[in-house]
Amino acid sequence: MIKKNNWKGWLYLAPIIILMSVFTFYPLISTFLIAFMKNYDYQVQTSEGFTFDNFGIVLHIIPIVSGNAEPAWVTDVIEYAIPNTLIITFVTVPLSIIIALAIAVGLNSIPKFQKIFQTIFFIPYVTNSIAVGMVFAVLFDYKGIINFLIGDMGSPWIDQGAPRWKAMIALCIYIIWSSLPFKILIFLSGLAGIDKQYYDAAKIDAAGRFKTLMHVTVPLLSPQILYVMITSFIGAFKEYDSVVGLIGKPGTDAGTNMYTVVYYIYDSIGRNQVDYASAAAVLLFIVILAFTGIQFWVSKKRVHY
Amino acid sequence: MEKKKKKAPELETAEANAESAGKKGLKERWNAFRLKCRESFLRVKKFLHQFTADGRYQKMLSSPAYEATSVKGMKLVLQESGQSVQTIEKAQKVGRIISLIVTYAFIGFMALIVLFPFYWMIITSLKSTTEIRQTEQTFFPATVLWSNFVNVFKWFDFVTYLRNTIIVGVISTLGTLVTTILAAFAFARLEFKGRDFFFLVILATMMIPGEMMVITNYITVSYLGWLGNAIGVFSAMIVPFWVSVFYIYLLRQNFKQIPNELYLAAKVDGKSDWSFLWQVMVPLAAPTIISIFILKLMGAWNSYVWPNLVASREEWRLITNGLRNSFTTTSGDPQYGLQMAATILVTVPLLLLFIFFRKYIMRGVGRAGIKG
Numbered sequence: 001m002i003k004k005n006n007w008k009g010w011l012y013l014a015p016i017i018i019l020m021s022v023f024t025f026y027p028l029i030s031t032f033l034i035a036f037m038k039n040y041d042y043q044v045q046t047s048e049g050f051t052f053d054n055f056g057i058v059l060h061i062i063p064i065v066s067g068n069a070e071p072a073w074v075t076d077v078i079e080y081a082i083p084n085t086l087i088i089t090f091v092t093v094p095l096s097i098i099i100a101l102a103i104a105v106g107l108n109s110i111p112k113f114q115k116i117f118q119t120i121f122f123i124p125y126v127t128n129s130i131a132v133g134m135v136f137a138v139l140f141d142y143k144g145i146i147n148f149l150i151g152d153m154g155s156p157w158i159d160q161g162a163p164r165w166k167a168m169i170a171l172c173i174y175i176i177w178s179s180l181p182f183k184i185l186i187f188l189s190g191l192a193g194i195d196k197q198y199y200d201a202a203k204i205d206a207a208g209r210f211k212t213l214m215h216v217t218v219p220l221l222s223p224q225i226l227y228v229m230i231t232s233f234i235g236a237f238k239e240y241d242s243v244v245g246l247i248g249k250p251g252t253d254a255g256t257n258m259y260t261v262v263y264y265i266y267d268s269i270g271r272n273q274v275d276y277a278s279a280a281a282v283l284l285f286i287v288i289l290a291f292t293g294i295q296f297w298v299s300k301k302r303v304h305y
Numbered sequence: 306m307e308k309k310k311k312k313a314p315e316l317e318t319a320e321a322n323a324e325s326a327g328k329k330g331l332k333e334r335w336n337a338f339r340l341k342c343r344e345s346f347l348r349v350k351k352f353l354h355q356f357t358a359d360g361r362y363q364k365m366l367s368s369p370a371y372e373a374t375s376v377k378g379m380k381l382v383l384q385e386s387g388q389s390v391q392t393i394e395k396a397q398k399v400g401r402i403i404s405l406i407v408t409y410a411f412i413g414f415m416a417l418i419v420l421f422p423f424y425w426m427i428i429t430s431l432k433s434t435t436e437i438r439q440t441e442q443t444f445f446p447a448t449v450l451w452s453n454f455v456n457v458f459k460w461f462d463f464v465t466y467l468r469n470t471i472i473v474g475v476i477s478t479l480g481t482l483v484t485t486i487l488a489a490f491a492f493a494r495l496e497f498k499g500r501d502f503f504f505l506v507i508l509a510t511m512m513i514p515g516e517m518m519v520i521t522n523y524i525t526v527s528y529l530g531w532l533g534n535a536i537g538v539f540s541a542m543i544v545p546f547w548v549s550v551f552y553i554y555l556l557r558q559n560f561k562q563i564p565n566e567l568y569l570a571a572k573v574d575g576k577s578d579w580s581f582l583w584q585v586m587v588p589l590a591a592p593t594i595i596s597i598f599i600l601k602l603m604g605a606w607n608s609y610v611w612p613n614l615v616a617s618r619e620e621w622r623l624i625t626n627g628l629r630n631s632f633t634t635t636s637g638d639p640q641y642g643l644q645m646a647a648t649i650l651v652t653v654p655l656l657l658l659f660i661f662f663r664k665y666i667m668r669g670v671g672r673a674g675i676k677g
Contacts, residue, residue: 008578009497015484016548018508023545024510027521034520066628103415106408120416122667126659128607130625131648134632135426137639138437145425148442157493177419182670189671197338204345208403238514241609244629265516266610269523283514288514 035278042274054279077280080259087168088175089236096176097228100183103212105217107184118188125181133174135243140170140246162252171258175242179235183228190224191217226299230292237288238262284295316455426652430454430645437641450642457646465620466621466627471610473542473623474605480547482594486555490582493560504557507550523614532615541615542623546605552597555669559593560586596669599662606655620621 010017034040035054037047056062060078063071107117124132139146140157147153156162157170198220202212218225240262243250250256250263259267261284268277429437430453432446457463491497492504522545531537563586571581587594605623612623622630628651632644659666 006497009491009495009500012487012491013503014490016553019484019544019548020507020510022525023522023548026520027518027525028513030508030524031517042527043526045524099415103412106412110405110408110412117412117416119663121419123656123659124419126603126655126666128625128628128648128651128655130607130609131651132422132628134628134644134648135422138429138645139422139425141639141641143438143440145442147386148440153440177422180419185667185671193604197334201338201341206344234512234514238516244609248629248632262516265520266614269520269614274520274524277520280471281514281520285514289512292512304601 012059035282040275092175104187129241130245136174343393447553453646461631461647466624470624477543478601489556
């Protein structure tokens with residue numbers, strides 16, 4: 001049986017093998033190689049040999065030296081891209097998970113209008129992140145509704161001259177808003193799968209609401225929480241659309257103070273600095289891999305399957 | 306222990322509750338639970354026995370906190386800190402109502418926050434620029450200005466973008482469906498050497514950030530000469546997206562649920578694998594395939610990064626790029642009324658899709674979780 005079907009299976013897989021070889025496996029190897037190539041020129045596909053310099057240049061350890069020109073330093077990554085990405089990740093992921101969990105548990109406990117609310121909370125998922133980013137830009141305009149409500153008309157959040165921390169708050173609020181629906185949906189499907197017996201047992205032991213939440217609901221939801229955590233950490237490390245949607249450019253002024261790592265990668269491609277872009281992408285890949293690994297390792301002890 | 310004692314009367318109702326849950330669950334689970342209930346009930350009984358036997362009960366009677374304990378048939382009534390069971394029950398009922406109100410208030414408030422940007426988008430699109438920029442913000446347009454929806458077409462080439470997006474979306478989705486169905490069938494039903502290993506390999510690629518691929522893919526398509534002409538640019542926006550590992554995984558799981566007996570029966574009837582796939586498997590997995598179709602279409606509608614890199618001319622842009630690029634270069638006061646009219650044009654088709662295919666979208670996302 002196995003022998004008979006052998007060639008047939010690969011025939012069915014042929015389309016994806018061809019496509020993935022060209023657009024997934026080859027690029028993966030190629031990007032790794034480009035990251036270690038000196039002065040790679042993608043139009044003629046030439047380089048001047050093997051080097052670690054690209055990583056050093058991206059991380060502000062060594063300057064770009066070309067001919068007799070002044071050595072130029074790449075400061076965007078170390079000053080803006082990495083700190084911004086880390087802030088976004090460690091602010092939005094925990095906050096959005098807690099809010100989503102609270103909403104999901106709340107939704108699960110109400111007897112009426114559950115379906116309607118569930119649909120409302122899902123709506124942000126089916127919107128275009130650039131379009132809604134532009135709506136948030138109107139909300140956070142210096143003459144916009146947010147400033148009107150907090151009585152601070154005229155001070156900029158994301159416009160020209162806005163301080164970096166205020167722009168970051170606006171960005172984080174937008175990211176949390178747009179990341180809630182997916183998390184709520186996953187948590188709700190997890191909650192629906194919890195056996196009612198556990199709650200009856202908790203009742204017998206006279207556990208309060210909060211205690212039940214912390215000792216029954218959260219541990220039983222831990223597979224869903226792990227899943228959401230891993231996907232949203234990866235998503236937050238790759239944040240890009242939200243900056244483009246909300247601010248439209250890499251900074252709140254002529255500079256680049258709202259750069260994220262992925263923003264830097266795409267900008268570098270546009271500037272013909274494919275080698276730096278590759279080095280940054282490899283670094284991002286390693287960080288994401290390490291992070292996912294750590295989460296799996298921690299989850300071994302904490303997650304109840 | 307004391308808590309258990311207090312809760313002893315509730316054992317009966319708990320058991321009744323558990324009975325309804327146990328019917329659905331496994332019989333062993335139910336028995337285990339029954340034993341557990343019995344055990345804790347016995348423990349309480351034992352404790353009460355000791356309690357009355359060694360004189361602690363007598364001491365309690367004289368202490369003001371625990372005034373009297375009476376036994377009514379099988380039910381235990383206990384007074385603790387001056388409260389009878391009735392008042393405790395009443396307090397619990399009030400607590401339940403309060404917590405329900407708090408929950409509704411929280412959920413309602415969060416729903417308002419979720420909906421507010423949409424409301425603001427709609428009313429801003431109906432306002433004049435002076436009204437948008439004035440210091441006193443209005444929650445409803447003073448004069449409803451429909452002309453924004455006429456003027457927006459001068460700034461925002463909606464028709465062209467819509468056409469491009471539909472072309473790219475439909476062709477890339479249909480291509481994905483073909484490759485996904487074939488691959489999922491091979492992974493779920495056919496047996497061949499290296500199948501499981503290869504499946505693991507392609508699953509592992511999901512962990513890799515797309516940026517790793519984008520860089521080289523950009524070089525590849527420019528090397529292929531796809532960036533200079535319309536057909537090339539559209540191929541560049543379509544062909545790399547004909548594979549979606551996650552949808553292969555999703556459909557494989559679905560195919561695996563279809564009983565093997567069907568496959569064997571089809572074999573006996575002399576059906577080939579190919580006709581079995583298209584005549585039996587695909588119709589049976591239709592709901593998942595519809596989910597994939599809609600989610601993929603939404604992904605094309607929302608894609609920004611890659612089309613932005615490859616579509617160098619205005620007339621090749623997809624809707625999201627068109628939206629962003631139409632409104633970044635304006636100088637002076639931003640035309641928010643027009644911008645919001647354009648964002649409504651981009652958002653409404655998605656919402657319509659959501660209204661008509663809510664079930665498929667939510668189920669697909671519930672299992673999937675990858676946007677696009």
